[in-house]
Amino acid sequence: xxxxxxxxxxxxxxxxxxxxxxxxxxxxxxxxxxxxxxxxxxxxxxxxxxxxxxxxxxxxxxxxxxxxxxxxxxxxxxxxxxxxxxxxxxxxxxxxxxxxxxxxxxxxxxxxxxxxxxxxxxxxxxxxxxxxxxxxxxxxxxxxxxxxxxxxxxxxxxxxxxxxxxxxxxxxxxxxxxxxxxxxxxxxxxxxxxxxxxxxxxxxxxxxxxxxxxxxxxxxxxxxxxxxxxxxxxxxxxxxxxxxxxxxxxxxxxxxxxxxxxxxxxxxxxxxxxxxxxxxxxxxxxxxxxxxxx
Numbered sequence: 304x305x306x307x308x309x310x311x312x313x314x315x316x317x318x319x320x321x322x323x324x325x326x327x328x329x330x331x332x333x334x335x336x337x338x339x340x341x342x343x344x345x346x347x348x349x350x351x352x353x354x355x356x357x358x359x360x361x362x363x364x365x366x367x368x369x370x371x372x373x374x375x376x377x378x379x380x381x382x383x384x385x386x387x388x389x390x391x392x393x394x395x396x397x398x399x400x401x402x403x404x405x406x407x408x409x410x411x412x413x414x415x416x417x418x419x420x421x422x423x424x425x426x427x428x429x430x431x432x433x434x435x436x437x438x439x440x441x442x443x444x445x446x447x448x449x450x451x452x453x454x455x456x457x458x459x460x461x462x463x464x465x466x467x468x469x470x471x472x473x474x475x476x477x478x479x480x481x482x483x484x485x486x487x488x489x490x491x492x493x494x495x496x497x498x499x500x501x502x503x504x505x506x507x508x509x510x511x512x513x514x515x516x517x518x519x520x521x522x523x524x525x526x527x528x529x530x531x532x533x534x535x536x537x538x539x540x541x542x543x544x545x546x547x548x549x550x551x552x553x554x555x556x557x558x559x560x561x562x563x564x565x566x567x568x569x570x571x572x573x574x575x576x577x578x579x580x581x582x583x584x585x586x587x588x589x590x591x592x593x594x595x596x597x
Contacts, residue, residue: 355472366465370455377450381444384447385440392433403421403425467498471494471497474490477490488512491511503537508524509538509545512524513541513545513548516548519545522546522549536566540558543558543579544579546558547578548578550581552581556582556588559579
């Protein structure tokens with residue numbers, strides 16, 4: 304888990320660096336036509352992809368190595384416990400027989416019991432002692448077995464999670480290279496099949512629906528995201544676009560204002576968004592853009 308946490312931190316740091324570099328380049332270079340949010344790549348750096356895949360591979364190898372070492376360690380412990388238990392039982396029975404032999408000799412000498420009775424009683428007592436020792440160590444073995452099963456389940460769960468992360472990462476790369484909105488939606492549906500309720504996949508699916516001019520569909524997807532995360536800036540922005548295209552200016556302006564408050568990066572995107580053509584004659588839209596600039 305620490306390696307997975309470090310991996311997530313590295314991705315966030317790289318995304319921040321790319322944002323700062325993009326801002327610096329925007330200040331130096333002459334303004335270029337802004338891309339729509341749907342055209343902006345998610346991860347367009349091959350080195351980042353390679354780094355993520357290498358880290359995931361290393362994490363899987365560490366999990367497998369941990370499972371192997373854990374199995375060997377527990378097996379060694381079980382053998383050590385078994386060896387100690389047998390040695391203890393052997394020593395106990397040996398001394399017990401010495402004591403019984405001495406007492407039996409004394410009793411036989413005095414004449415209280417016959418040798419047959421002494422032998423029978425000795426065997427019975429020894430069997431009871433061995434049974435007691437066996438039950439104690441059987442209980443210990445059960446505890447060790449339960450602990451091993453629990454750790455094995457954790458390792459299996461972690462391996463499955465790594466496989467899911469690899470598969471989803473591959474699907475995101477396919478979505479990035481998709482040429483049409485229909486192809487993107489098909490990839491997002493696969494991601495949602497693997498991980499139902501993925502807010503990011505649903506948001507980008509709404510983005511693709513906007514490209515297909517399916518405004519009501521995009522609005523429904525954004526509503527589902529906002530029911531779970533009401534401050535999701537991307538979903539608020541997409542819903543504002545859908546409202547604007549449907550002619551609901553007040554709702555569009557309200558969602559756009561919240562999106563900019565939660566993520567200032569949407570300010571510049573909104574200023575060049577084609578879906579907000581109907582809002583450009585609205586004074587409130589101009590005030591919102593001007594206020595966000597300050």
